[in-house]
Amino acid sequence: MTSVLEVRSLRKIFGGVKAIDGIDLDLFEGEILGIIGPNGAGKTALINTITGFYRATEGSIRFRGVDITALALHQIGRLGIARTFQNIRLFRRMTVLENVMVANKTFSVAPLRSVLSAWLPSGRRRAAVDEAMEFITLMGLAAKADHRADSLAYGEARRLEIARALAGRPQMLLLDEPAAGMNETETAQLVEDIRTARPRVKAIALIEHDMSLIRALSDRIVALDYGRKIADGVPESVLSHPDVRRAYLGDDEPATAGAAA
Amino acid sequence: MIADQLFFTGINLILAWSVYVVLLAGNLSFAQGAFMAIGCYASGVLTVKLGLPLVPAALAAAVLSAFLAMLIGWPALRVRGIYLIMVTIGVTFCVRVGLENFKFVGGVQGFGGMMGADLTTVMVAVAVIGAALWGLSISPLQRILDAVREDDRVAESLGINTAWVKLAAFAVGAAIAAVGGALYGHFMNFVRPDNFDILVSIYVVLYVILGGVNNMFGPVLGAAIMTLLPEYFRVLAEWRPTIFGLVIVVMLLFRPEGLLSFRVITAKLSQGTRR
Amino acid sequence: MLLGQISNGLVIGAMYALVAIGFTLVIGVLDKLNFAHPEVFMFGGVVGFVCAAYTSVWWAFPVAFVVGGLMGLLTEFISFRRFQSEDAKITAALSSLSLGLVLVDITHKVWGSEPVDLGLTSGVFKEGFTIAGVKFLWVQLIILAITFALMLALHLAVSRTSAGRRIRAVAESPANAALLGIDVRRVTQTVFFVSSALAAVAGLLLALRTGVANPEIGLTFGLKAVAIMAIGGMGDLRGAVIAGLLIGVLEALTFQFGLGRLGEMTVWVAMLIVLLWRRGGLFSGMHAGEQRV
Numbered sequence: 001m002t003s004v005l006e007v008r009s010l011r012k013i014f015g016g017v018k019a020i021d022g023i024d025l026d027l028f029e030g031e032i033l034g035i036i037g038p039n040g041a042g043k044t045a046l047i048n049t050i051t052g053f054y055r056a057t058e059g060s061i062r063f064r065g066v067d068i069t070a071l072a073l074h075q076i077g078r079l080g081i082a083r084t085f086q087n088i089r090l091f092r093r094m095t096v097l098e099n100v101m102v103a104n105k106t107f108s109v110a111p112l113r114s115v116l117s118a119w120l121p122s123g124r125r126r127a128a129v130d131e132a133m134e135f136i137t138l139m140g141l142a143a144k145a146d147h148r149a150d151s152l153a154y155g156e157a158r159r160l161e162i163a164r165a166l167a168g169r170p171q172m173l174l175l176d177e178p179a180a181g182m183n184e185t186e187t188a189q190l191v192e193d194i195r196t197a198r199p200r201v202k203a204i205a206l207i208e209h210d211m212s213l214i215r216a217l218s219d220r221i222v223a224l225d226y227g228r229k230i231a232d233g234v235p236e237s238v239l240s241h242p243d244v245r246r247a248y249l250g251d252d253e254p255a256t257a258g259a260a261a
Numbered sequence: 262m263i264a265d266q267l268f269f270t271g272i273n274l275i276l277a278w279s280v281y282v283v284l285l286a287g288n289l290s291f292a293q294g295a296f297m298a299i300g301c302y303a304s305g306v307l308t309v310k311l312g313l314p315l316v317p318a319a320l321a322a323a324v325l326s327a328f329l330a331m332l333i334g335w336p337a338l339r340v341r342g343i344y345l346i347m348v349t350i351g352v353t354f355c356v357r358v359g360l361e362n363f364k365f366v367g368g369v370q371g372f373g374g375m376m377g378a379d380l381t382t383v384m385v386a387v388a389v390i391g392a393a394l395w396g397l398s399i400s401p402l403q404r405i406l407d408a409v410r411e412d413d414r415v416a417e418s419l420g421i422n423t424a425w426v427k428l429a430a431f432a433v434g435a436a437i438a439a440v441g442g443a444l445y446g447h448f449m450n451f452v453r454p455d456n457f458d459i460l461v462s463i464y465v466v467l468y469v470i471l472g473g474v475n476n477m478f479g480p481v482l483g484a485a486i487m488t489l490l491p492e493y494f495r496v497l498a499e500w501r502p503t504i505f506g507l508v509i510v511v512m513l514l515f516r517p518e519g520l521l522s523f524r525v526i527t528a529k530l531s532q533g534t535r536r
Numbered sequence: 537m538l539l540g541q542i543s544n545g546l547v548i549g550a551m552y553a554l555v556a557i558g559f560t561l562v563i564g565v566l567d568k569l570n571f572a573h574p575e576v577f578m579f580g581g582v583v584g585f586v587c588a589a590y591t592s593v594w595w596a597f598p599v600a601f602v603v604g605g606l607m608g609l610l611t612e613f614i615s616f617r618r619f620q621s622e623d624a625k626i627t628a629a630l631s632s633l634s635l636g637l638v639l640v641d642i643t644h645k646v647w648g649s650e651p652v653d654l655g656l657t658s659g660v661f662k663e664g665f666t667i668a669g670v671k672f673l674w675v676q677l678i679i680l681a682i683t684f685a686l687m688l689a690l691h692l693a694v695s696r697t698s699a700g701r702r703i704r705a706v707a708e709s710p711a712n713a714a715l716l717g718i719d720v721r722r723v724t725q726t727v728f729f730v731s732s733a734l735a736a737v738a739g740l741l742l743a744l745r746t747g748v749a750n751p752e753i754g755l756t757f758g759l760k761a762v763a764i765m766a767i768g769g770m771g772d773l774r775g776a777v778i779a780g781l782l783i784g785v786l787e788a789l790t791f792q793f794g795l796g797r798l799g800e801m802t803v804w805v806a807m808l809i810v811l812l813w814r815r816g817g818l819f820s821g822m823h824a825g826e827q828r829v
Contacts, residue, residue, distance in 0.1 A: 051418060077420035090412040094404070097528055102408045107401035108421045128401070129528055147528045168419055275585055289626060336812045343569060343625070344811060347766050350759060351804030358800045463633065470630060502641035509634040514618055517627050 001028040003064075004203040005050070006170050010059035012042075012049050012227075019045035021227035022059075024199040027172065032194075034218030035150045036211075036233070038247055042151060042227040043207045044086060045172050051083050052076040060115035064171060076107060084161040084202075086177045090244045092150040096141055096160055099149050100132040103167035155186045159193055160161060171202045179210040214238075223247070264380050268448060270488040271383035275441035276461075277480035278390055279434045284474060285403075286423075286430035287410035290339065291437040291462040292349035295356035296326045296503055298457035299444035300439025301375075302366050308447070309374040315382070319443035323436040330435035330455040335427045353462045360454040378447035386440055394477040396526045407527075408429070430435035467509055471517030540670040546747070547676045549784020550683040554738035555761040556776040557687060557767065558731035564771025565707040565727050569629040574758025575636035576604050576732045578737040580739025581749035582643055588654045596740050597682075604736025605729040611635055612728040636745070636754065643751045651748035661744065679741045686734060687777055694773070701729045703727060763807040768818055775818050 005027035012020040020042045027033050037043050048054045050061055052073040061069045068076050082103075091099050102108065136145055139159040144152065152160060158178055165173055169172070177192070179187045187210060194217055198204060208214050214221065214235070219236040223231040225247040231238045238244060276293055283290040300322040301499060307318035337348040397403055405426060408416040413423045446452050468487055473479020476507045491498035516522065555577050562570045580600045587596035615631035618624075656662075664673035694700040705713040706723045714720050735758075743749045743759065764783055768775025783803045790799035810818060 053414065073414065074418040074420055074422045077418045083418065086416070089412055089415045091408050093411060093524065094407055095526055095528075097530060098404050098407070098526065101528055102404045102416070102421075103419045104401075105420055108405055108419055125528075129530070132528075133530070134303070146526070164419075191521070242487070313608055337808075343629075344766065346626075346629075348808060348811065351763060351807055354759075355801045355804050356795060362798055398550075459759065463637070466630075467634065500641065500645075503638045506634040506636075506638035506641065510614060510631050510638075511626050513631045513634075514614075517624075 001030070003027070003062075004029050005064075005205070006060075006062040007050065008060045008062075010046070010049065010061065011056045011057045012045055012054055018227050020049060020056075023224070023229050024228070025222060025229065025232075027203050027205055029202050030218040032198065032217050033207055034214040034221040035205060035207045035224065036209070036214060036221060036238075036244075037224035037230075039186060040226075041224040041247070043224055044176055045227070046224070047083060047176050047205070051081055051174060055112065077168070078105065080169070080171035081174065082165035082168050082172070083174040084158070084165055084176055084178055086180055088154075088157050088161055090149040090152075090157060090160060090164070093148060095146050095148055096136060096152070097132055097145045097240040099160060100135055100164050101128060103164045104131065105129060105168055108168075135167045136160075136201065138166070139193060156188065158182075159215060162193060163198055166197055166200050169200075172205070173197065173203075174202045174205045174207075176207050177209060178206070178223045179208055179213050182210075184212075187213055211239075263277070266489055266492050268380050268383050270382070270485055271387050272441050272445050272448075273400035273465065273468060273484040273488050274387060274481055275383075275390060276465040277436055277472070277484045278477065279436075279438035279441065280469045281434075281474070281477060281480045282394075282437060283430050284469065285410065286425055286427040287376075287413060288345050288431065289466065290349045290353040290431065290434060291346055291459070291466060292330075292333075292463035293434065293460040293465050294457045294459065295349075295353040296330065296435040296438035297442030297445065297461065298356050298360060298454065299326050299329065299435075300442030301359060301452055301457070302372060302442075303439070304416075304443035305372055305375045305446050305452075306366060308377070309372075314378065315443070319440055319447075322443050322450070323439040326439035327432040327436040330432040331428055334431040338424065338427045338431065350459065353459050357454045357458055360457075367453075369454065371451055372446075373451035375447040375452075376450055378444045382447075383444055386444060390437060390440070391477070398477060399527055403525070403527045409512070428497055467505065469498050470509055470519060471505075471512060473521030473523075475518055475522055475524045477525075479519045479521045483519070490534040538792065539668065541792045542785055543670065543672060543676070545678050545785035546781060546790025547784070548788065549743075549781035550680050551738050551742055552757075552760060552764050553777045553780025554683045554686060554741070555688065555735050555758060556764040556780050557773055558685050558734040558738075559761045560765045560768065560771055560773060560776040561690075561727060561731045563765065564773070565703055566616075566710075566724055567771075568616055568625065569632075570608075570611060570616070570728070570731070571606070571629050571633035572615070572636040572639065573632075573732065573735050574754040574761065575639045576607045576611075577640060577735040577739040577758040577761070578751060578754035579607065579643065580604060580736035580741075581743030581753065582647060582738045582751070583736065584743040585647070585652050585749040586653050588656065589808065593656060593658075593744070597737065600736040600740040601733045604739075605733035607639075607736070608728040608730075608732025609725055611732065612725055616724075616728075640751060640754060644670065647749070647751065649751055651746075651750040651752075653748050654743060656747055661747065675744055679745060682741060683738070686737065687773075688736070690772065699726065703776075729807070734770075760803045763803045766807050767803075767810045772818075779818060 004025055007025040009021060010023045012019050023046065030261040035043055045054065049056050052071060056069050060067060063079060063081060066079060068079065083185055091102065133142065133145065136142055139162055140164065141156060144156065150158060179190055182190060190212060194204065211253060218235050220233065221235050222229055222240055223241065223244045230243040230247060276297060278292045280290060303322035303325050304318040307313045307321060308315060333352060337345055346391045360366065361369045405421055409421065409423050409426050468483035469480045471486065472481065474481025491501055497504055512519065557574050559570065562568055583600040584593055584596040587593055611632055615635055616628045619628035653670055653775055660674045664671055694703055702718050702723050705716065705718055706720055710720050742753065764779045764816045765776055768779030783806060786806065787799050790802050
């Protein structure tokens, strides 16, 4: 299987806190990898370090063969890694359409060229809008295209984040607790949304507390605790792994569907 | 004289726009007074000492300003916004002190002999800069700037080189301020370093705050109000700083985005062919 | 000569430190930038003038302290009460800046825009003594004594008293402090009061040293406190003191070594250098290395 992401011996230390304490991880083409772990296990730190929001203290990260460990945020974005955020970070005063259009790499990579494109034949501009609308429609937000991002309901905002992430035509999509704050209906919709997004990217990494989402979508699961990987494999084996059970609630089953740790 | 007042309104507008451009990328600059000074003196040296005509001299001064802005901005913009404010305040002081000690351009006594700018020149400059800003506001770069302003880390993760964008905005703002300074000097004929002190930098920022920070017309309104109104209401002229200060305080409490607070949306669904 | 310049620089530096301390206190505890601070500093000199004219200039000390403190409370109420969120920090700074402009203008209207002579005739201000060929004025010693006394008092108050403990709790985290039952608004007001009171006293001291109250001093001398605060580290009291003294001496030295008026640039250049080398200033203050996400 082709490797999309290769993380080796990754460490991230803040002051005295070991957020990530030696993690090896692989993400292969075509799969959805679930990443689970109790609060403080290092899940968000992991995604932040991979995407460049944090700089790794030690270790290496390779994306499709390229070493991205020391690359700047925007370089990593340009290589084709996109993400969503646990606390939904949209460009709030911009419209839905604008949020998605700004992810279009044609312009974001070459801002100078984009100034001149103001005088482009309107056909080119329409094409840019159409392309953005493709992703917006994919996520079911077509009716709200001209609405401000901060006017969206929670579930819609989450879908906009995914649309924006996809609009950059990434190779890999990282979702940081997309189901946070959602009820069962919204979570079920989210499963559909992620399934819709799946063919658009080569691989997806899904960090989640909500086990129903993890079970529904993951081809493989990695479990973290205290910044380390404690299990790695197919869902059935990871979710019944003794260390994983212990990490959550004593040795209860790590959260039955919905009721997260 | 109405022509004079319109002239100064034009200059203040150009300076307000220079603040606006830097603000587009999310940075507040109190250095526009310094770049105005650099533009004025540089173009003055070119016209008075080297005999160049005004337009090329002004443009050359603008390029110089932009270049200096990039030199200063490169280290400065790496720090949090509040530090940039302090650095820009420092730049304004340093430029002024530097000019006071620069005997070649007259030091504290001032520099004179510049001429050739009048209302027409200013109006042309305003028209050109205005057209450029309008073109910007409907271009994809406007969206990129908006994104950088809203959340620069997320914008960066989308592949936007925010450092470059901020630097470019800072440089263009400096160039615009330099043009304003060049025109100012060539109208006043004689200038001194203390014409370009920190108060100028502060005032032009306040014009933008008053008029509106979200679009290019806010600075027009702010500059117009603060330059023209005192001409017609004597009390405004005498108590200008107090009234201005109080107006800003009230504005910030109740309408912090300024008088003209609308945002120009760069792309609408109606531009697409599909629905 | 050199020693004289250095001693002069120390005195100026002490005053810088006193202004900077108030500024940095508000940043350190409340994470707010109070741009009215330099003008309150200026007004301290005006208070000195008024007191010298109507009673004795020595009354100016308590009066400046109180007037300055009250101005701090007013600034907090108008420019900071409403703007608590992260986004609104710049708005608050701009609002306080505008208040400062109003204060300067009113001062101009009432007392003129030229420096006004305090009419200090007492020997304390003119005479001094000589050691090793260097002349020290009594007023310089008074300034040094008062500034150090105030800084020491502030330090002790913050580190030893229960009020100080509350202040430190708010500096650590206003949300947690509120949960612990601390009246954050009261602490905020106290911090603003003390910080502005110190600024006014510093302004008074400068007026005593120069003999005049200068309405323009806010934007020159006073704004340097901002730079000094950046050099010393935002929110670090000890840093503000050290940076203030350092800059005072540095400026005196640059004047001494013939760089003349370029000495005015010293503090800003120093700030640029420090910010580039150590982004947070010399000391870490109350906001030690945050990780940006």
